[in-house]
Amino acid sequence: MTHPGHEIVRKFFTALEAGHLPEALLTDDFSAWTTTQGELTHEQYASAIPLLAKLTNGTIHFTVDAISAEDDRVVAEVRGKAKLIDGTDYANTYVFVFRMRDNCIRSVAEHFNVQLVMEKLVPLIAKLQSP
Known part of the structure; x- marks a missing residue:
């Protein structure tokens, strides 16, 4: 029998692909x-x-391997995987660890390749935030 968290987590990634956090x-x-930011509040x-x-012209495509x-x-x-706004490709691997309560996500920890984020995403974030 499949754990109920499987479907909830798949819905989480579908929402992230659409560019929003699935509040429900x-x-x-x-x-x-997250690996780069440590502890974050819900709002952060x-x-x-x-x-x-x-950064990705609207979407990042997530493939759930397991x-x-x-x-x-x-x-x-x-x-x-995504095409970034500067035209370059972005591809990273992740391990997400979710904690559940009452069929909802109580917390998430994102583990990923920091070097790719620092090389590809951080410079673009700086450009978007510069006046």
């Missing part, structure tokens, strides 16, 4: 952690999603 899938006390994490959409679930933990191995 999150608990009120949702929190996040949510603000990064539209920024990512701006999902494993046990108790309140769901782990997804994912590949992300």
